[in-house]
Amino acid sequence: MLKRRQFLQVSAVAAVGALYPISLLGQGRPRNPLRIPDLLDGERLDGIRQYALEAGQGRSRFLPGLETPTLGFNGSYLGPTLRLRNDEEVRIGVHNRLDETITVHWHGLHLPAIADGGPHQEITADGRWDARFRVNQNASTCWYHSHQIHKTGEQVYRGLAGMILLEDAQSRALELPDEYGVDDIPLIIQDRRFHSDGSLRYVENQRDIMMGHHGDTMLVNGTFDPVFVPVTRRVRFRVLNASNARNYRIAFSDGRRFHQLACDGGFLAEPLAVTDVTLAAGERCEIVAEFSDGAPVDLVSLPLPDDSPLRSRGMMGGMMGAIANQGFHLLAIEPQSQLTATPELPPVLASVPDPASFAVDRVRRFELDMRMGMMGGGRGRGRRGGMGGDRFSINGRSMDMGIINERVPLDSTEIWEIHNNSPMMHPFHIHHGQFRILDRDGRAPGPHERAFKDTVIVAGGETVRVVMRFENYADPVTPYMYHCHILEHEDNGMMGQFVVE
Numbered sequence: 001m002l003k004r005r006q007f008l009q010v011s012a013v014a015a016v017g018a019l020y021p022i023s024l025l026g027q028g029r030p031r032n033p034l035r036i037p038d039l040l041d042g043e044r045l046d047g048i049r050q051y052a053l054e055a056g057q058g059r060s061r062f063l064p065g066l067e068t069p070t071l072g073f074n075g076s077y078l079g080p081t082l083r084l085r086n087d088e089e090v091r092i093g094v095h096n097r098l099d100e101t102i103t104v105h106w107h108g109l110h111l112p113a114i115a116d117g118g119p120h121q122e123i124t125a126d127g128r129w130d131a132r133f134r135v136n137q138n139a140s141t142c143w144y145h146s147h148q149i150h151k152t153g154e155q156v157y158r159g160l161a162g163m164i165l166l167e168d169a170q171s172r173a174l175e176l177p178d179e180y181g182v183d184d185i186p187l188i189i190q191d192r193r194f195h196s197d198g199s200l201r202y203v204e205n206q207r208d209i210m211m212g213h214h215g216d217t218m219l220v221n222g223t224f225d226p227v228f229v230p231v232t233r234r235v236r237f238r239v240l241n242a243s244n245a246r247n248y249r250i251a252f253s254d255g256r257r258f259h260q261l262a263c264d265g266g267f268l269a270e271p272l273a274v275t276d277v278t279l280a281a282g283e284r285c286e287i288v289a290e291f292s293d294g295a296p297v298d299l300v301s302l303p304l305p306d307d308s309p310l311r312s313r314g315m316m317g318g319m320m321g322a323i324a325n326q327g328f329h330l331l332a333i334e335p336q337s338q339l340t341a342t343p344e345l346p347p348v349l350a351s352v353p354d355p356a357s358f359a360v361d362r363v364r365r366f367e368l369d370m371r372m373g374m375m376g377g378g379r380g381r382g383r384r385g386g387m388g389g390d391r392f393s394i395n396g397r398s399m400d401m402g403i404i405n406e407r408v409p410l411d412s413t414e415i416w417e418i419h420n421n422s423p424m425m426h427p428f429h430i431h432h433g434q435f436r437i438l439d440r441d442g443r444a445p446g447p448h449e450r451a452f453k454d455t456v457i458v459a460g461g462e463t464v465r466v467v468m469r470f471e472n473y474a475d476p477v478t479p480y481m482y483h484c485h486i487l488e489h490e491d492n493g494m495m496g497q498f499v500v501e
C-alpha cells in the first residue's frame with residue numbers, strides 16, 4: 001500500500017504546480033470525457049494494408065474557454081492509433097500539409113532504415129512520403145512521432161505523435177481485454193505549459209534544455225482533466241509516456257494493485273502484480289486494472305521515492321528535486337454501475353528468452369555526457385567549446401548528420417554498454433529493433449523490464465548493458481539513430497547514427 005505521505009505530496013505539490021489548482025479539478029463541475037484517438041485499421045489493396053496520415057495545423061480546446069494552436073495527424077492534435085498485424089505488408093502514406101519540414105518515425109518498429117522515419121527521411125512542406133515495410137515483430141504497443149533534426153522536441157510538443165498497436169497470433173489467442181476504446185484504452189500522457197491566451201509555451205530558458213522541458217498541466221490523449229467510465233470489470237490500459245522529458249510513476253490513488261502485462265516491445269512472461277510503474281520519456285507499458293468494486297478512483301503520478309535512481313545527483317539533484325517531488329492527477333475513473341464480466345488474466349503471456357543465452361559477437365560502449373556550463377560537472381572529452389556548443393554528446397561527439405558513428409554487421413548480436421557520465425538520468429532509445437536488458441551496474445534488471453525493450457532508463461552514473469540482434473535489414477548508406485529520448489537532449493546533440501551492413 002502507498003504511504004499516506006505520498007498522497008499528501010500528490011495533492012499538495014500539484015496544487016502548487018498546476019495551472020489549475022488540483023483542488024478545483026473535478027469538484028462540482030463536469031470533467032472532460034477522455035478522448036480516444038480514432039483507430040486506423042488500414043485498407044487492404046493488392047495484398048498491402050494501406051494507411052494515410054496527413055500532418056496539419058489545428059486549434060485544440062484543452063483548457064476551459066481557451067483555444068490552443070496545435071499540430072496533428074488527421075486532426076487538430078496527436079494522431080489516430082494505427083493497428084498493425086504481424087506478417088502483413090503495409091504502406092503508410094504521409095502527406096505533410098504543414099509549412100515546415102517534418103519526419104515520421106515509427107518508434108519501436110523493426111523495419112528497413114529507409115522506412116524508419118528518422119531525420120534523413122525528411123518530408124518537406126506539402127511533401128509526401130511512403131513508408132513501406134513488412135510488419136515483423138511481436139505484439140506490442142509502439143508509437144510514431146516527428147524526428148526532425150533539432151525540431152523533434154517542438155514538433156512532438158505541438159502534437160505530432162500517435163500510438164501504434166501491434167497484433168500477432170499470440171496476442172489474439174490470449175484472452176485479454178482487446179476491444180479498442182471499450183476495455184483496451186490508449187493513454188498518451190503528456191505535460192504541457194500554457195500561456196494565459198491558451199497557446200503552448202515551449203523551451204523558455206537554458207534550464208528547459210538542460211533538464212528537459214517539463215510542463216505543469218497534464219494532458220491524456222490531448223484531454224485536460226479527463227474522466228474515463230469503465231463498462232467492464234477489467235480494463236487494459238496502454239500507457240505511453242509521450243512527454244518530452246518527464247518521468248511518471250503511475251499508480252492508483254487508493255494504492256490498489258494492478259498487473260503489468262508488457263513493456264515497450266512486448267509481453268512479460270507472466271502478468272506482474274504491482275502498485276506502481278515508472279515510465280521515462282518514450283517508454284510504454286500495458287497494464288490491466290480491476291474496477292469490480294465500482295468505486296471511483298484516480299490514476300495518478302506519484303513523486304519519485306527519495307532513493308529513486310531516477311533522481312539527479314549533486315547540484316543537478318537540487319535543481320531537479322522539485323520536479324521529482326511533483327505528483328499529478330492524470331485520469332479520473334468512474335466505473336459504470338453495471339460492469340460486464342471479463343475473463344481472468346492468463347497465467348502465462350509469452351515465452352521470453354533469457355538474454356544471457358544470446359551468443360554475443362561484440363561489445364560496444366556508449367558514454368553519455370552533458371556539460372553543465374556554469375553549473376560545473378560533466379567531463380571534458382574532446383568536445384568543441386563555446387556556449388551552446390556540444391553540451392550533449394555520446395562518446396564525446398554531438399549528433400552530426402554527416403557522420404556514421406557506428407557500423408554494425410548484419411546478422412550479428414551485440415552488447416551495447418551504455419554508461420551515463422552525467423548526474424541525471426537519460427532514457428536511451430535504439431532504432432532498428434528491440435533489445436533485452438542484461439544488467440544495471442552488474443545487477444539483474446527489475447521484473448518489470450524483463451521483456452523486449454527499445455528505450456532503457458540509464459540513471460546518473462549508471463552503466464546499463466543491453467543485448468540486441470541486428471538482422472533482416474542491411475543498408476550501408478541509410479543510418480538508424482540511437483539517442484536520449486529527453487527530446488531537448490536529443491535535439492541538442494545526444495544522438496548518434498549507425499548503419500547495419
Ligand SMILES: [Cu+2]
Nearest residue numbers: 426484486489
Ligand atoms: Cu538525456
